[in-house]
Amino acid sequence: MTGDQPREIAVLGGGLAGLSLVLQLLDHGVKARITVVEPRHTYTDDRTWCFWDTEDHPFRHLIADRWPTWRVHDGTRAHRCTGTCAYARLSAGDVYAHALARIARAPNVHLWRGTRVQRLDGRRVQTDAGTLAADLVYDGRPPRLPETASGTRLLQQFVGRRIRSDRDVFDTSACELMDFRLPQRHGIAFLYVLPHSPREALVEATVFAATRLPAGRLDGLLDDALAQRLPSGVETLGSERGAIPMVPNLGERASGPGVIPIGTRAGAPRGSTGYAFLPIQRHSRALAARAARGTPGPVRMRGRITDWLDRVFLARLIARPDAAPDDFGRLFAGVPADRLVRFLMERGGPLDHLAVMTALPTGAFLRHAAAVSLPRALRPHPRQRAPVADADPDSPVPRS
Template sequence: MAASFEYDYLIAGGGAAGLSLAYYISQEPRLADKRVLILEPETKNRNDRTWSFWTDAPTPFDSIVAHEWGQLAFRSPGYEQVFNLTRHRYKMIRGLDFYNFVGQALADTPQIVRMQGTVETLNNTPTGITAETSAGTFTARYAFDSRPPQFQKRPDKYRYLLQHFVGWEVETSRDVFNPQTVEFMDFRGEQQREARFMYVLPFSERRALVEYTLFSAEILPKVEYEAAMRKYLGELGITDFRIEAEEVGAIPMTDHPLPPAEGRHIINLGTRAGRAKPSTGYAFKRIHAHSAHLVRALAATGHPPTNLTGDQWQFSFFDTLLLDIMQRQGEHTRNVFTELFTRNTPERLFDFLDERTSSWENLQVLNSVTPGPFLQSIAHVLRGRPGRRTTE
């Protein structure tokens, strides 16, 4: 006799990953009879973040793209270039627009129930899952867990960095910015033995999101980010501006294994499933690709796919090598990215970071950087321990 469950799918968390999966389920006619419960700790009714990504194909969310750019600038000491993007566009979506867009789609789908509550424990049973939550106990055939990952760090074996930033959306009193060009990485500032750069998304000649971003292990006092942004704006000749909004974030960048599942019936999502790319922190497009991958299998077979993420080992290895360089000699990150942009098109780099390149293309990218730092990192990987900064 088949087991009876209150729901077919329970989604723990209503952020980018949980709502992404719910959206793709709502759009799949073959899953129209599945009962879905989303448990959300809080109502998503404010613009708490933005997501940026590059793409060379239409997305389901193109109607809510706040801005897109056809040019990309890379800057470092001795090398500056503005690239015209051919296949790709760089796009930005505001968090509130995404929440509202998905919320409308789900409101039109009676099979999906949204409930405020915090998931406390998820447990596999022989045929499904049991969830203990602040809203009660629920059963389902599968659970999809998008809560932040919890693990014991192993710094003797793995690398742990953050992509951390503070950003201001500023309005200036005169025309300053080029709304056609995203300032992707501006490494011209002091590195202070870390990877530090400015990132600018201009929306008009007088309005832009300006972020001071670091790839390093420790978050700075907030005043240091703010001082760096004021210095950058001052160098652009901007002394009169208003701060219209602020963003603060810290995204994990690690090669610590993040399992795609916990047992047979609990599938991990988002950063819990390693969807933030370890070497860059970009997650939005990877989250949606993962959701689409899971839903295709659920619709075709009734079960999640055997390969839950579709990840390829060689790209995880490349991520580890770059993380090792960042941890061991963070200021050298600037040189690595300068060589990558000097010797490759952004289109090739985007394909590489999207893990879509062939073995030959991977070799071309790897051959474009000075081999010494990567060979040292390979040696550290083979010895099974991360590189450490020397005391010089």
């Protein structure tokens, strides 16, 4: 059963989620007037999005680097993996330029830069540039970070630099996903290296911790790592930093009829990994399909099984941070590459989930599973009846 498409749509936030949604609304033939409210005045190449290249999306042709092989060093030994799908990197600058060019060509889309939302009153959006009265509001503003029922919560914090060496030092055939040969004093710390050429790479220091660390501490961690691993004569081309909430089922419920959360507010970052790019693409596609059918409404970011698995793994990370290097080493050494990629990118089936669970210390994880209560995680919630993005009938991506 279908209804009329909305005539006036407001998108609060013109970051990745907001821009991805607008492109999907255009691709699905939504003719409504779309107003994007974005506080920044200019877009810069301020971040990098990475994922395994498992499926199509509007930005796939912009992928800057692909690595067929990836490595994880657990502090004792390195594990090298090669799978069917490459690990991929997208530059924010390329994504923004592509999306903004499409928006500029779309007569029904209006981007209000340098504009902040002062108040959301139902579907009336009060901004410092005026008031919008919309039929439908997609809310991508930064969310509050709630404590979960099981108390599992970490913050994935990172600082990265795009660097150039005066000599060939990087192996471009593989990326370094996690190198745990860093001091583990402040949390679960590792180095992340994405080589662009033999002389250029993005190098990040990442820490999983329960509290936010001072910026100087992260910078010092990266400085020390670069000094130990690279020769002198290194030039910094750019930098990025951020913090990603690692909270299972982070998504907020809609604040009222016709108001739909998107992006991090909808729970895009996966609780156990922080990966958000592909979930945002699936979620945007599913939301746009509903709007095009005249039945707009919320869509769950992911299924309850995935949320439960994330709660179990986070409970383990919080209880035994010292075991994290070995646990990640077991995953990459013990699970076939394609199975692990499907699991990490939320395309996995029961056999993939089983392979991941049996690669980890079984007794310890069973105790954590009991602590977070499997029956409670699987029990349907009466106020959460939205479809799941992965299960949307218009999604072209088959489940594994």
